[in-house]
Amino acid sequence: MNMSKSKLTIAGAVLLTALALPAVSGAQNTSAGRGDASRQPVQYGADSGEYTPDGFSLRGRAEVTQGSNRLRASAIRGFTANGDLTRIEATGEVYFVTPDQSMKGDRAVYTLNDGNVVVTGDVILTQGKSVLTGNRLVYNVRTETARIEGGGGNGRVQGVFYPQGN
Numbered sequence: 001m002n003m004s005k006s007k008l009t010i011a012g013a014v015l016l017t018a019l020a021l022p023a024v025s026g027a028q029n030t031s032a033g034r035g036d037a038s039r040q041p042v043q044y045g046a047d048s049g050e051y052t053p054d055g056f057s058l059r060g061r062a063e064v065t066q067g068s069n070r071l072r073a074s075a076i077r078g079f080t081a082n083g084d085l086t087r088i089e090a091t092g093e094v095y096f097v098t099p100d101q102s103m104k105g106d107r108a109v110y111t112l113n114d115g116n117v118v119v120t121g122d123v124i125l126t127q128g129k130s131v132l133t134g135n136r137l138v139y140n141v142r143t144e145t146a147r148i149e150g151g152g153g154n155g156r157v158q159g160v161f162y163p164q165g166n
Contacts, residue, residue: 037067037098037141038115042085046076055079064088064110069141070097071108071117087111094119096139101127101146103137115142123148 047060055078058064062076074092078085088110096103096117106121117139125132125148134148 037069038112040067042066042078042088042112044076044078054081055085062090064090066141068099071095071110072097073108085112098139098141098144100144101125101139103139103146105137110141115140117141 042064043066044056044058044062044064046058046062049056049058049062058076058078060074062073064071064076064078071088071090071094073090073094076088076090079087079089088108090108090110091106094105094108096108096119103117103119103123103125105119105123108117108119110117119137119139120135123134123137125134125137125146132148134150136149137146138148139146
């Protein structure tokens with residue numbers, strides 16, 4: 001990647017301006033509806049951050065939103081290729097929240113190309129009163145489906161399901 005010094009300075013200024021803004025909780029695009037959040041712009045904020053040649057790095061109350069979905073963690077790195085955001089990695093008290101579900105884990109990787117968010121490490125998936133636990137969860141932002149895999153000492157997925165209205 002061969003960027004001129006002025007382009008790099010402008011990109012850095014834009015990132016620092018975005019980081020100085022308050023959290024983006026009210027900046028979600030609700031007019032587009034809930035379907036396929038992957039088509040929505042990605043917005044981010046944190047206590048501190050930096051621009052790197054291959055993306056950005058956020059630390060302290062780091063947060064990325066896309067449509068109605070929110071990813072929060074202690075640290076978040078965004079990776080770019082040819083100027084496009086391709087992958088987001090989050091570590092430390094990771095929360096991924098959609099309008100219907102919340103997911104908690106130790107680490108998350110969001111691959112924008114396929115719309116998959118993979119949450120690992122003591123994963124807890126909550127939907128209403130229903131709770132599932134495991135060690136690896138794959139959530140697709142396009143289809144809004146989740147798949148959780150075993151965990152714990154016995155290697156099993158465990159959970160409690162409450163029917164609607166209970």
